[in-house]
Amino acid sequence: MNRSTTRAALAALALALATATALPAHAHGDGHSHTPHHGGVVTEVGDMDYELVAQPERITLHLRDHGKPAKTEGASARLTLLSGSDKTEATLTPAAAGTLEAKGQFKVAPGTKVVALVTLPGKKAANVRFAVK
Numbered sequence: 001m002n003r004s005t006t007r008a009a010l011a012a013l014a015l016a017l018a019t020a021t022a023l024p025a026h027a028h029g030d031g032h033s034h035t036p037h038h039g040g041v042v043t044e045v046g047d048m049d050y051e052l053v054a055q056p057e058r059i060t061l062h063l064r065d066h067g068k069p070a071k072t073e074g075a076s077a078r079l080t081l082l083s084g085s086d087k088t089e090a091t092l093t094p095a096a097a098g099t100l101e102a103k104g105q106f107k108v109a110p111g112t113k114v115v116a117l118v119t120l121p122g123k124k125a126a127n128v129r130f131a132v133k
Contacts, residue, residue: 038062041133045126050118052130054081054108061092061100061116069098074121076100083112092116108132 036042040053040062048070051062061077063070077092077100086107095101100118112132119125 037064041130043128043130045128048126050116050126050128050130052114052116052132054106054112054114054130054132056106056108057103059090059092059102059106059108060095061118063098063100063118063120070120072098072100072120075119077116077118080115081106081108081112082114083107083109 036051038051038053038060040051040060042049042051044050047066049064049067051064053060053062059079059081061079063072063075072094075094079090079092079102081088081090088106090102090104090106092100092102110133114130114132116128116130117125118128
């Protein structure tokens with residue numbers, strides 16, 4: 001292959017990759033969207049949607065598996081909240097179908113970063129990241 005053919009092939013490959021990654025997250029055809037259902041911030045990891053609703057007295061994590069509430073019996077989540085120079089940790093436990101929750105006093109404001117380690121029975125732990133809006 002000569003240089004011009006190689007360059008053309010690389011350019012075509014780059015265009016194909018750029019086009020493929022520009023598709024919206026809900027385009028994989030299973031019919032579920034990644035919009036917040038509870039007014040929080042949504043992050044997708046694997047086939048699960050995690051919606052964080054962070055309030056000063058309560059932090060709730062809603063889990064959806066293919067658009068339906070995930071089974072949270074026996075599940076837990078360990079959250080680290082980073083707000084400016086403040087670092088707070090919280091442990092969430094099952095509260096309702098598809099929901100993990102912690103009550104207490106939390107510093108949450110726009111820009112707060114949250115890292116969650118979510119453990120579901122029989123599944124590999126998921127590392128989920130959020131930025132509070």
